[in-house]
Amino acid sequence: MDKFHTLTAAACPIDLNNLNTDQILPARYLKWTRAMGLGKVLFQDLRFDAQGRERADFPLNNPAWRHAKILVGARNFGCGSSREAAVYALYDHGIRCVIAPSFGDIFSGNAVQNGLLTAIVTDQEATAIMAALTRTPELSLIVDLKRQSILCDNRSYTFSIDPVRRMRLLNGWDDIALTESYRDRITAFRASVREQRPWVFPPL
Amino acid sequence: MSQPRTIIDKLWSAHEILRRDDGESLLWVDRHYVHEGSFHAFAKLAARGAKVAEPQLTFAVTDHYMPTRRPRGEIDNPELARMVRQLEENTAANGVKLFGPDDPRQGIVHVVGPEQGLTLPGLLIVCGDSHTSTHGALGAYAFGIGASEVAHVLMTQTIWQKKPKTMRVTIDGVTAPGVSAKDIVLAIIAHIGADGATGCALEFAGAAIRALSIEGRLTLCNMSIEAGARCGIVAPDAATFSYLEGRPYAPKGAELDRAMESWSKLNTDSDAPFERDVTLEAKNIAPIVTWGTSPEDALPIDASVPDPARESNAARAAHWRDALAYMGLTAGKRLSEIAIDRVFIGSCTNARIEDLRAAAAVLAGRSSKVPGLVSAGSSLVKQQAEQEGLDRVFREAGLQWGESGCSMCVGLNGDLVASGERCASTTNRNFRGRQGPGARTHLMSPAMVAAAAVTGYLTDVRDLLVDQKV
Numbered sequence: 001m002d003k004f005h006t007l008t009a010a011a012c013p014i015d016l017n018n019l020n021t022d023q024i025l026p027a028r029y030l031k032w033t034r035a036m037g038l039g040k041v042l043f044q045d046l047r048f049d050a051q052g053r054e055r056a057d058f059p060l061n062n063p064a065w066r067h068a069k070i071l072v073g074a075r076n077f078g079c080g081s082s083r084e085a086a087v088y089a090l091y092d093h094g095i096r097c098v099i100a101p102s103f104g105d106i107f108s109g110n111a112v113q114n115g116l117l118t119a120i121v122t123d124q125e126a127t128a129i130m131a132a133l134t135r136t137p138e139l140s141l142i143v144d145l146k147r148q149s150i151l152c153d154n155r156s157y158t159f160s161i162d163p164v165r166r167m168r169l170l171n172g173w174d175d176i177a178l179t180e181s182y183r184d185r186i187t188a189f190r191a192s193v194r195e196q197r198p199w200v201f202p203p204l
Numbered sequence: 205m206s207q208p209r210t211i212i213d214k215l216w217s218a219h220e221i222l223r224r225d226d227g228e229s230l231l232w233v234d235r236h237y238v239h240e241g242s243f244h245a246f247a248k249l250a251a252r253g254a255k256v257a258e259p260q261l262t263f264a265v266t267d268h269y270m271p272t273r274r275p276r277g278e279i280d281n282p283e284l285a286r287m288v289r290q291l292e293e294n295t296a297a298n299g300v301k302l303f304g305p306d307d308p309r310q311g312i313v314h315v316v317g318p319e320q321g322l323t324l325p326g327l328l329i330v331c332g333d334s335h336t337s338t339h340g341a342l343g344a345y346a347f348g349i350g351a352s353e354v355a356h357v358l359m360t361q362t363i364w365q366k367k368p369k370t371m372r373v374t375i376d377g378v379t380a381p382g383v384s385a386k387d388i389v390l391a392i393i394a395h396i397g398a399d400g401a402t403g404c405a406l407e408f409a410g411a412a413i414r415a416l417s418i419e420g421r422l423t424l425c426n427m428s429i430e431a432g433a434r435c436g437i438v439a440p441d442a443a444t445f446s447y448l449e450g451r452p453y454a455p456k457g458a459e460l461d462r463a464m465e466s467w468s469k470l471n472t473d474s475d476a477p478f479e480r481d482v483t484l485e486a487k488n489i490a491p492i493v494t495w496g497t498s499p500e501d502a503l504p505i506d507a508s509v510p511d512p513a514r515e516s517n518a519a520r521a522a523h524w525r526d527a528l529a530y531m532g533l534t535a536g537k538r539l540s541e542i543a544i545d546r547v548f549i550g551s552c553t554n555a556r557i558e559d560l561r562a563a564a565a566v567l568a569g570r571s572s573k574v575p576g577l578v579s580a581g582s583s584l585v586k587q588q589a590e591q592e593g594l595d596r597v598f599r600e601a602g603l604q605w606g607e608s609g610c611s612m613c614v615g616l617n618g619d620l621v622a623s624g625e626r627c628a629s630t631t632n633r634n635f636r637g638r639q640g641p642g643a644r645t646h647l648m649s650p651a652m653v654a655a656a657a658v659t660g661y662l663t664d665v666r667d668l669l670v671d672q673k674v
């Protein structure tokens with residue numbers, strides 16, 4: 001997993017509450033492997049109409065934001081289905097950071113597993129950043145994970161993120177290697193489960 | 205004396221192998237359910253040359269990609285067949301038990317687990333599916349995870365988690381006739397919002413919850429994710445124990461006695477503090493339908509579509525405008541005047557036997573004004589319904605009686621609601637395009653879907669129950 005330190009990039013505002021993972025990646029692409037190009041179908045039904053024409057009013061189709069690496073969203077971004085492929089689609093499209101007032105729990109867990117930063121700001125701050133971007137679409141944001149800051153149009157915002165997730169992103173940590181280092185404790189715990197709650201292990 | 209603890213605290217500490225200084229805990233996983241969507245995770249496993257660590261604690265079903273509108277047998281759609289085959293191969297290679305396409309126990313993962321007695325009180329259960337919260341109905345700590353976490357659980361039978369905040373929703377009193385678990389949970393979501401429980405483990409308590417059957421509690425916990433909750437839990441009680449008795453994988457004899465003794469301690473001590481506590485009165489809950497594109501867009505059936513112009517919160521008003529445009533509705537329209545094109549009775553929310561009985565009670569001797577599909581939550585539920593003659597009621601009403609699977613809940617198997625069509629549905633998500641691109645979904649209880657079928661409009665089922673002999 002890639003480490004995340006700072007990012008200076010164009011940012012695309014998407015002012016939709018409860019933007020769920022079905023919107024980020026429609027269900028029909030869940031069969032796809034990552035190699036098939038999930039980034040191409042990110043937000044497919046919001047970006048394109050039924051004939052496959054771009055919807056001019058969807059922000060990611062704005063020339064200034066086509067290659068944005070940052071999204072700025074509204075309340076409850078990434079709620080809904082647990083599909084991690086929604087994070088693959090964002091990442092493979094080039095998105096490295098999403099800024100929003102709140103995130104779906106499973107989504108932000110999936111994000112950290114893949115090096116995607118989910119930065120939490122207040123409702124007002126998200127609105128202010130989106131307004132600045134709408135005024136000046138070419139604006140670059142500077143996101144600094146160590147300092148938990150976002151610089152936008154000469155204004156600085158502090159974002160919050162779970163400290164453990166922050167450490168993981170900063171270090172690019174892989175869970176499995178970490179867990180393996182506790183192998184003995186896991187084995188001992190398993191034995192205690194067998195002993196105290198034998199019904200956990202059903203007859204085959 | 206020790207501190208009073210919530211059921212959430214008790215379940216958490218029973219599974220915590222260790223806690224790191226940074227607050228992250230390594231938890232032991234008692235049950236891991238997998239479905240066709242696990243292929244990303246199995247690929248990660250294969251890439252590391254690893255095998256499933258605890259095949260005995262891992263159970264697989266085919267549900268999301270199962271055809272449900274044609275009889276069982278060879279799957280003719282090559283893409284669906286490939287998804288099913290992948291799971292067959294991955295489970296076989298790892299010695300994992302699969303309830304596959306031809307198994308009489310096949311069904312939706314969140315229906316099969318409880319039905320087989322695999323879901324038990326006090327277990328920590330995970331699955332790469334957000335509606336894993338369902339299993340909390342039996343007093344389990346159950347939550348959905350992503351593909352990387354699925355791979356981690358497959359390899360280690362553990363998962364890293366930070367202890368969530370605790371929240372309790374209490375429903376006091378008695379619900380009115382015709383009001384079901386689905387109405388209760390939609391009322392809760394409408395009240396606290398689609399992110400009202402984000403970051404929380406959510407206990408449901410109160411007399412109205414205790415009065416729910418296990419089926420009703422499964423519906424309730426199923427939708428706790430739609431309020432953003434990590435998991436939903438109902439403390440086990442006598443109803444739980446009698447539901448479990450005799451289920452194939454549940455403990456038996458002396459082991460059952462021992463288990464029950466341990467399960468009976470799974471409750472919230474009086475005075476145990478929750479970080480958030482919300483109380484609703486059961487008597488104020490009416491049959492509810494959704495009108496928009498988030499489960500929080502839910503209102504009693506006698507209400508009207510809300511007016512964004514009268515909403516002072518700008519973001520909410522924008523969401524409402526957007527939802528109305530997508531749903532093809534205008535502000536102020538009475539919900540009971542909304543005509544539907546189709547009905548769907550199915551999904552892990554509302555396709556257990558009790559749900560089918562509730563819908564059949566309304567449809568008996570009547571016909572549906574619109575086409576629709578009924579897909580039982582499991583092949584065993586289907587069989588039971590046929591023994592009770594419910595399939596006849598649905599067929600005679602003009603609805604299709606399908607096979608079991610996720611079906612039109614998400615349409616991965618090709619059973620879609622057409623663009624622009626309006627569907628009264630017993631499912632859990634009314635998201636844009638959830639049942640197919642452009643599809644318009646109204647969520648409600650099975651009885652309410654049946655009522656909508658009978659009149660062709662969203663309808664208060666209570667008006668239809670008056671003269672119905674059940």
Ligand code: SF4
Nearest residue numbers: 335551552610613614
């Ligand atoms: S029935 Fe619907 S919500 Fe339930 S597991 Fe299947 S797709 Fe998900």
